[in-house]
Amino acid sequence: MSRATHLPLRVGSRTTVALDVVEFELYPVEGGALPRWRPGAHVDVVTGAGAVRQYSLCGDPADRGRYRIAVLREHDGRGGSAWLHEQLHQGDLITVGGPRNHFRLEPGPSYVFLAGGIGITPLLTMIRQVDAYGASWSLHYGGRTRGSMAYAEDLQAIDARRVHLIPFDERGLIDLALALDSVGPETHVYCCGPESLIRAAEDACARRGLRLRTERFSPKALAPSTADTPFAVRIASTGAEVVVPAGRSIADVLGEAGVDVLTSCAEGTCGTCETAVLDGCPDHRDSVLTEEEQAAGDRILPCVSRSRTRCLVLDL
Numbered sequence: 001m002s003r004a005t006h007l008p009l010r011v012g013s014r015t016t017v018a019l020d021v022v023e024f025e026l027y028p029v030e031g032g033a034l035p036r037w038r039p040g041a042h043v044d045v046v047t048g049a050g051a052v053r054q055y056s057l058c059g060d061p062a063d064r065g066r067y068r069i070a071v072l073r074e075h076d077g078r079g080g081s082a083w084l085h086e087q088l089h090q091g092d093l094i095t096v097g098g099p100r101n102h103f104r105l106e107p108g109p110s111y112v113f114l115a116g117g118i119g120i121t122p123l124l125t126m127i128r129q130v131d132a133y134g135a136s137w138s139l140h141y142g143g144r145t146r147g148s149m150a151y152a153e154d155l156q157a158i159d160a161r162r163v164h165l166i167p168f169d170e171r172g173l174i175d176l177a178l179a180l181d182s183v184g185p186e187t188h189v190y191c192c193g194p195e196s197l198i199r200a201a202e203d204a205c206a207r208r209g210l211r212l213r214t215e216r217f218s219p220k221a222l223a224p225s226t227a228d229t230p231f232a233v234r235i236a237s238t239g240a241e242v243v244v245p246a247g248r249s250i251a252d253v254l255g256e257a258g259v260d261v262l263t264s265c266a267e268g269t270c271g272t273c274e275t276a277v278l279d280g281c282p283d284h285r286d287s288v289l290t291e292e293e294q295a296a297g298d299r300i301l302p303c304v305s306r307s308r309t310r311c312l313v314l315d316l
């Protein structure tokens with residue numbers, strides 16, 4: 001992770017909340033209030049080897065005294081979650097960046113939430129909020145087994161009639177037709193979970209003309225819309241230009257030229273590197289911006305995205 005606002009936090013508690021899922025409560029070392037956040041926000045957590053992982057905040061946004069994150073131990077992951085499970089204990093210090101929010105809860109009269117596994121974490125806070133506002137909502141929550149599904153009881157305690165738990169070993173996959181067939185176009189659909197669920201939700205919502213917001217933890221498969229060719233990037237504040245060759249990212253080339261772009265995931269999923277575009281047309285290859293945001297062309301994720309025009313002018 002390059003230049004960032006980092007906070008040292010202390011682990012107040014760690015609690016197993018489902019099979020392979022541990023919840024950490026994190027407190028400011030010096031006391032005081034933590035930065036504000038809204039449902040859908042995530043933080044960057046710096047793990048032992050310096051690797052940075054993104055975790056959704058799943059506590060109460062009104063509680064400025066602590067953050068809560070839930071970490072699924074990924075047995076075939078890159079080691080970040082295993083380090084947190086094995087090495088991070090009550091009383092330890094951890095460095096956290098953010099919070100950032102690219103999965104914002106839009107106001108509306110009704111919602112359908114689709115969760116797969118640990119994808120429940122950003123939706124949990126959204127559900128608490130929309131329920132408190134009196135909006136209509138339903139949750140369709142799939143997991144491998146009942147024991148692997150974090151916060152199932154908390155969700156049922158909010159309103160069990162609206163919560164549909166779908167353990168795969170008992171009921172198979174989430175029935176998207178059942179979840180979506182009876183909802184109207186005013187409904188907001190939010191989905192977080194494995195790529196297979198998100199892609200199925202994208203197809204199902206597109207067929208029904210429904211608005212869908214998603215959050216991915218791994219990059220979506222993309223067919224690049226243009227060939228990977230060189231282009232220029234101009235720094236608006238100085239007028240300096242760099243050439244981004246095929247096979248290199250804008251963020252890397254700018255970093256080499258001494259222009260720091262804040263990065264974290266470097267794969268287009270976290271939104272940390274988002275930068276304003278002042279001129280030129282981005283070739284979006286990220287998994288963060290919505291179709292509308294990409295079409296607007298005024299923002300880019302320079303860790304993965306490129307340019308459709310000979311030159312991009314960035315607000316740096």
Ligand code: FES
Nearest residue numbers: 264266271273303
């Ligand atoms: S660094 Fe994560 S989207 Fe660019």
